[in-house]
Amino acid sequence: MGADGSKNKSHDLPQRPSGQADEHISSGWRSFLSSVGLSIPASLCRLAPPALRLSQHRMLHDKIPEVPEHVLRLAGVGPGKLRAEWSLPGFVSMFLPEFPHRSVPGHEHFQVLGYIAKGSFGPILKVKDKTKQRVYAVKVIPKSEILKLGVLEQSKEEVIIQRQVRHPFVHDLQDCWQTQRHLYIMCDYCSTGDLYTYWQMIGQFSEDTVRVFAAELGCALGFLHDFGVIHRDVKMENILLTDNGHLRLADFGLSRRLERGGRAFTICGTIQYMAPEVLSGGPYNHAADWWSLGILLFSLTTGKFPVPPEPDHCSMLRKVRSFPYEMPLSFSPQLSLLLSELLCKTPSRRLRTLDRFKRQTFFHQSTFDLELMQRRPVEVILELRERPDRAAKARRGLTLSLQPLKGFDYDSLLSPPPTPDTQLDACTPSRTPAPPLPGPPPQLPQEKRARREVFV
Structure with a gap:
């Protein structure tokens, strides 16, 4: 990912064969770029002119080298502009065109109200746009984290998909x-919260309420799959609720484009929702999302997961393969039939299309017209929202005050935009690791604790 030369400690270039020397130079140049959050192919680095053939040590610790003119031309940046104002952002945009480069809006534009959750790679902030007078959720992703974890393409895929759907x-x-050190993804803020919060509050939902949730999620999954997208992380925490209690499937961080008939092999998702073919390392396809929906509906109705989460995917796979997935006697025959077809361990026999989903007897006399589905509020969600314990349940151990944000560096989001001089100073690579997000980790009940494992 552009940092493969960082472990090479030798600087004795004259004694190297020419091919190895070029590779060493290329690695050093790529390491410098990685320090500011860039991933660049080795072939482009080797085009650097002789003036740039510096050792890695000098490149990183002595003097920041000039960017090659032919690379500047590719990035659309003139050589004169490079020293007038820090123009590596244009360079960054070559490799992350999905994220336009801009300075973070200052306090005159954005007001950070707090943070919503601690995401997989960074915080999710609650931000108010003062111009539009609207509140948004902003996911802040440090570039150092996505490079370290090797999920650069995954982060790009997230916004590519969400832009299109x-x-x-x-x-x-x-x-x-994007800025020098972070990527930002801004979505609508759903003040009602997520489905997991309300599941914790109520314990289990009635079949009538589950029918509403099932129809809405089935429509969302059918749409995504027809569009050639597999979500791969369908779970309660990723289902947000509107002011009327209707659902919004969120968090496309693990999603990918997958056409009908395509296959995937990455073991990823939240372990208690993962289909057996995902736990085993594939191949799998869109049918895995329908399994996750079955687990979710079973849990909403019973108040517990059919198979509690195990510490690793191998142990979980053994449990899932041996579990009979028998439906409780309290279920109606219609719900039992639906879940039996969703939780079929053989993907080719599993209920895995929206048309087949709609024909289930569980949805007899239900509408799948998208406008009609949204007209009637989900009363149980509106009632639970007014309970005094909702805020504490929603936080799950996090604090929503501004105090924890003071020690977290996210390109001075609360400060005025930087000047060109301060931008130039920012080019010097820093060896100081970013401090962890303050605040205690969420403490969930043992039987409902979500365990997320991503193997990329």
């Missing part, structure tokens, strides 16, 4: 951008 039951992407 528009559906009443899918969470909308509003904007995305």
